[in-house]
Amino acid sequence: MTTTPPTPPGLREEHPSEGVLRWVLDNQARRNAIHPAVFAWIVERSATLSGEVVLLRGAGEDAFSAGFDLSALDEQLARGDGPPDQALIAATSAMQAADATFVAVINGYVIGAGVELVAACDLRLARAGARLRLPAGRLGVVYHAAGLARVHAAFGGTVARRLLLAGQAVPIDDAQASLSALLPDNAALDAAALELAAAIREQSALSVAGNRRILRALDAAQALPADLLEAHERARVHAYSKLRR
Numbered sequence: 001m002t003t004t005p006p007t008p009p010g011l012r013e014e015h016p017s018e019g020v021l022r023w024v025l026d027n028q029a030r031r032n033a034i035h036p037a038v039f040a041w042i043v044e045r046s047a048t049l050s051g052e053v054v055l056l057r058g059a060g061e062d063a064f065s066a067g068f069d070l071s072a073l074d075e076q077l078a079r080g081d082g083p084p085d086q087a088l089i090a091a092t093s094a095m096q097a098a099d100a101t102f103v104a105v106i107n108g109y110v111i112g113a114g115v116e117l118v119a120a121c122d123l124r125l126a127r128a129g130a131r132l133r134l135p136a137g138r139l140g141v142v143y144h145a146a147g148l149a150r151v152h153a154a155f156g157g158t159v160a161r162r163l164l165l166a167g168q169a170v171p172i173d174d175a176q177a178s179l180s181a182l183l184p185d186n187a188a189l190d191a192a193a194l195e196l197a198a199a200i201r202e203q204s205a206l207s208v209a210g211n212r213r214i215l216r217a218l219d220a221a222q223a224l225p226a227d228l229l230e231a232h233e234r235a236r237v238h239a240y241s242k243l244r245r
Contacts, residue, residue: 031066039087067112119154
C-alpha cells in the first residue's frame with residue numbers, strides 16, 4: 001500500500017471525488033508563494049499517483065501563485081548551493097513523469113514559478129481576468145531550458161516571448177488557445193474543473209495513460225543541440241552567481 005506523504009505548510013490536498021485530487025497552494029499571506037518544501041512534496045507525492053486527476057489551484061479568489069517564495073530564495077542564494085530553481089525543476093519533471101493527469105485551475109494571477117507549474121499541467125482552465133507574468137528579466141535570471149520549452153509548448157511562441165523577453169503581464173485571454181475553457185468567475189471555474197476531471201475519469205485508464213504519455217513527449221519533442229544547452233546552462237549559473245553578490 002502506497003503511503004501519502006504529509007503535506008507541508010503552504011499546501012493542502014483535498015479529495016473532491018473518487019480518483020480526483022485537488023492540490024491547493026495555500027500561503028495567502030504571501031499570495032500563495034511556493035516554498036521549496038512544497039516542490040519537494042510534489043516530487044514525492046507524484047511518485048505515488050496511479051491514474052488520478054489532479055486539480056492544481058491557488059487558495060482564495062485572486063492569486064494562483066506569486067511564484068517562488070523569495071524568502072527561501074534568499075536563503076538558498078546565501079548558502080551558495082547551486083541555482084535555487086532545482087526544486088522547481090524536480091517538481092515539474094516529477095509531474096511530467098507521473099501516472100496522473102494534471103489540470104491547472106487558474107483562479108487569478110500567476111507569477112514566476114507558478115507559470116511553470118501551470119505549463120507542466122496537461123490541461124488548463126482559467127477565469128477571465130487572470131494573467132501570467134515571468135519576471136526573469138527584471139530579476140536577472142536566465143530561465144532553465146526545460147522550463148522555457150514547457151512555457152513555449154503550453155502558451156506558444158508569442159506569449160512565451162512576451163513573458164520572457166518583454167517581461168509583460170499577459171492577460172489570460174491572450175493565451176486562450178492554450179485553455180480548455182475560460183470561465184467568467186471562480187465559482188464557474190471550480191465547477192468546470194470538476195466536470196473536466198469527471199470526464200477524464202470516465203475514460204479508459206489504459207487509454208488515458210498511453211495517450212497522455214505520447215502527448216507529453218510531443219510537447220517536449222524539439223531536441224536542442226547539446227552545445228546550445230551547455231552554453232545556456234553556463235549562462236544560467238552565471239546569472240545566479242551575480243544574484244548572490
